[in-house]
Amino acid sequence: MKKSRRDFLKIAGVTGMTTGLAAIGIFGNQTVRAESSTPIGSTPAHGLHAGHAAGVKAPQSQAPHVIDPTSFLTNFEQGKFVTLENGESVREFNLVSYPSLIEVASGVKFPAWTLNGTVPGPTLRCIEGETVRIRFRNGDAHPHTIHLHGIHPARMDGVFETVEPGQEYVYEFTAQPFGVFPYHCHIMPLTKHISKGLYGTLIVDPKTARQAAREMVMLMNGFDVDFDGENEFYTVNGIANYYTDYPIQIKVNEPVRVYLVNMTEFDKINSLHLHANMFWYYPNGTILTPTEYTDTVMLCQGQRGILEFSYKYPGRYLFHAHQSEFAELGWTGIIEVSE
């Protein structure tokens, strides 16, 4: 039959079908095993746990959460200091993962796996040499971890220590070196766990602070809203074209520092191009002298850096991916420079 009918039925409501079946309780649990079988291939050994909550119906999302990229842009979580018994002071952050239906483009909802309710997760900020604690609680139905970039012990790398649903894990490490780093879940299948939204930015400031500037974080990502392995939308800080609708406000000659991170899944690279201006570029932010004076920077997934610039003339200026395709799929914004 009827391909067309089936197609229709897909629209008519898969959910109706599931609930209908569930309601009359026809899901059995029997497992049939053939007498002989041959193993093929290999399941990735790290970051996957036998107790993976597979095929579990995801809990209904908490109230639809809307990220506000305007405040996200300049919101740096400082954490809070806790004093240990030995008198040592530790900077502590709290991250909790849970599913949420988030808006990724005007009117388009995406069933994301979030950290603290947003994609990207919060921007964490600390100072080089500090002892940092990230208290991660997994409030999702799937196992997750927080994998950190930077230098730290193996057990703080967030790969083998799977955090099962409902469990908690504390990542404790000395912040080193200074720079800008992505953090993200490292559970297999990795593509899924990242494309669902479990990532964010960690900034480690040098002991001697960088020169004062208007600072902002820009995390470049994509959203595969139909789960076909390709992104339908590209964004900076979570909502397609947000900064075109709500331009970023700066002043003429105001020094600006952008912490730029690329966590785009599925595509090989992403990029940023600044209009009518040039910027100093510090790859990874791990050195204090820029390596480039440019208007375009290209990053692969996980790559990041710091941009420094100021605008000489007032007006409205575009910034966007210099892959036109991405620019036209949401990765475009406006900087509005006023006197």
Next chain:
Amino acid sequence: MLALLIYSFESGVLLQVPVSSIPVERVDIERISLRPGEIIANLVNSGATDVEIAQLQVNDAIWGGTVSPSNVIPRLGKATLSVQYPWIELEPVKISVITSNGIKFEGEIAVAILTPEFSLQLLYVFVLIGIYIGLLPVFLGLGWYPILKSLSARWYDFFLSFTVGLLVLLGVDSIKEALMMSAEAPAGFNVTLLVVFGLLASFISLMTIGGSAISSKSGVARRGLALAYLISLGIGLHNLGEGLAVGAAYAVGEIALGAFLIIGFMTHNTTEGIAIVSPLSSEKTSLKHILAVGLIAGAPTIPGALLGGFSFSNLWASLFLAIGAGAIFQVVFEVLRYMADSRGVLSIFGDLRVFLGLTLGMLAMYSTSLLVTA
């Protein structure tokens, strides 16, 4: 002579056809079912040679699994692939198997939901589906019998033409669906040709059997009844194929048989019942016969839905739809011949009632078909 020939080949005396170094491999992923944390895929080797499944990818990432009874599948043989995988509800699942020669074959579930396991309750659900989309609508159509009978005999040709109109579109629809499903069936079985065979074979066999049964020697009443039986047989075969397909689609979560769709199927298949009783409208027919034709036409959706739900095969669904189509076209031929009677087939056209009947019949089938498509 034969011994000599075998000897020649075995000894290499005769020139042998060189064997291509790249064997033509083909693996079809027939059915994917989902259990908690597990994906089960039925593999069919429909290629020209044995294949060895060497690697597995799930959603384009290397993964591990087991193939039963063996990862070497003989030609036209079957195997079951089992994968422990944390699939996510309502998202797609794609399975790719890669043979030892590096050939990749894929199967996909568009929207993942738990596959219902066999249970008495599910059995009941499929019987219910069969009744809703087949038996009940056909009997609703049969219910028009008294109305048809009460009308003037002058409208008899109109209703027969109406039936022809309905059946022609139903037959064409069956062929379309059979061909669409044959494209998804394992290539090694050449199901498209099988569809053509099923179509023509059923047409020809019914011509042979039916033709003699409805020979003009029997009385008019007998011929009307025989026609009704023929129509119900054709529709029954069609409904068997339709039941197979609906059952299968339901089992893999591709359809939700909501109230709107059930009503759509009912309206659509009610026309089938009308088609059956039209030839009976000029004569007195016992309730026994009415019940019998109704069962022949409507009941096959029940075994169809059951078979489709628990072990679906595009091959069988295509074949039954084709056989049904052949039967339906044969019935169209019979009805036209019956109408023509002594007049000659071409003479029935030009009658306004026949024109109206054919047109309205086709329109009725078309418009009700919209209720069960997007």
